[in-house]
Amino acid sequence: MLRIAIQKSGRLSDDSIKLFKECGIQFDSSSSGKLKSISANFPAEFLFLRDDDIPGYVEDGVADLGIVGENVYTETGREVNVVHKLGFSKCRLSLAIPRGTQWNGVQDLHGCGIATSYPRILGNYLKENGVEAEIHEISGSVEIAPSIGLADAVCDIVSSGSTLLSNGLKEVEVIYRSEAILIAAPGLSGEKAALLDKVMFRIKAVQAAQNNKYILLNCPADAVDKIMQYIPGMKAPTVLPLVTEGWVSLHSVINENDFWTNIEKIREAGAEGILVIPIEKMIR
Ligand code: ATP
Ligand code: MG
Known part of the structure; x- marks a missing residue:
């Protein structure tokens, strides 16, 4: 079982809890006095601690993983592995x-x-x-x-x-x-390292989904090549014929930032009826 330390209450707490829940790891984070909670559907136990204590607990192996601000990690100078940047609490x-x-x-x-x-x-x-x-x-x-x-x-x-x-x-x-980072104890056992891989696979899927949107649009069939330059998709866009002769529906994935940069060019190329839809999970 992985022991995961997260901040009990503060600026890291809500996003840390949300991240694991979006990864489909269920645990009870509700009761205020609670210090530990075992997940019902993943071999993990969550420890709710003060953020300053987390690097020390992870270094000592009391916790296997932890989420802290990089500032606290650097300030405490503990020997832990920085596994991944999480993009919140900037x-x-x-x-x-x-x-x-x-x-x-x-x-x-x-x-x-x-x-x-x-x-x-x-x-x-x-x-x-x-x-x-x-x-x-x-x-x-x-x-x-x-x-x-x-x-x-x-x-x-x-x-x-x-x-x-x-x-x-x-x-x-x-x-x-x-920003918030995921840290891990040095020298995790093979079993725990395998569980960390599983957690990381899920975190990356959640993060990719947050940064990308599903885009659908209608365009003349001869505009597809041009529009594809701006929305190449994961492999290539899906193109489906519309009932209207010479028109197609193009489905793809677009990075949130690229969307705003390229929207004018996509419209100029002939796109109409553009829908942009959030993605819940994305696995490349
Ligand atoms: P604890 O009681 O757990 O010791 P704390 O008061 O030390 O909590 P918080 O204020 O909850 O800590 O901040 C936790 C971390 O969130 C900080 O170390 C920093 O990385 C980040 N942080 C601090 N202030 C902000 C802010 N205004 N906006 C976003 N992130 C912040
Ligand atoms: Mg603190």
Whole structure:
């Protein structure tokens, strides 16, 4: 059985639970006090933990897999394998200073105090840039440090920047970009590695489906070659005759981003009645 550690409650929890459910792995994630849950239809047990503890548990083999932010993985420095990027909980770690202060570059922080919950990532960044500054490690509410005189600057997680703004700070430098990742214990047994392969197969199918759409359109038969350039499909599009002479229905798969880039060209080539439909799972 695979033991999978996910965040108990926080910014990773909902998407982590959703991912495994979309992979068809059922487990009870509802009750708030629960720390463990065994899947009814896959050999997996889920552990609900604080995110900071997950890399350590995975390194020690208490959990076989875990989902954490890359920021936490890098900061804890644990020896685990990064299996896959998951594309959610995207955020950045940035330097911010009081809004009225001038900024010419990271060299400005020479001799300053910087408050952060990420001393390792910040320390490495300062070292790479040859800046000597004092790092004040605090575990939360980092953004109030300058206003209470604890530090000159902060280094904290930013997604929209509104927390910084409401504390009179401005973001001046992004030092690290993060998203959720799947990590695995080093040296998984053959049996567990096989289960991880199964999980990965499902995760990739779910991710491919999220990035792609099923597209149906009608076009004159002689426009098929041109339209195919924009929607090549998985192998090739399906072309079915319409009752209307000389017209066909073309079915294919298109990447979400490519759709918006190519839609005008597809229409110019003669496509009409275009339908774009979500895909639930996609296996190449
Ligand atoms: P815990 O109680 O489990 O220790 P926490 O308060 O440390 O939780 P969260 O705020 O839930 O952590 O954030 C978890 C992870 O989500 C972060 O490590 C980061 O990777 C990512 N994250 C943080 N803030 C944001 C945000 N604003 N938007 C998107 N992702 C974020
Ligand atoms: Mg935490």
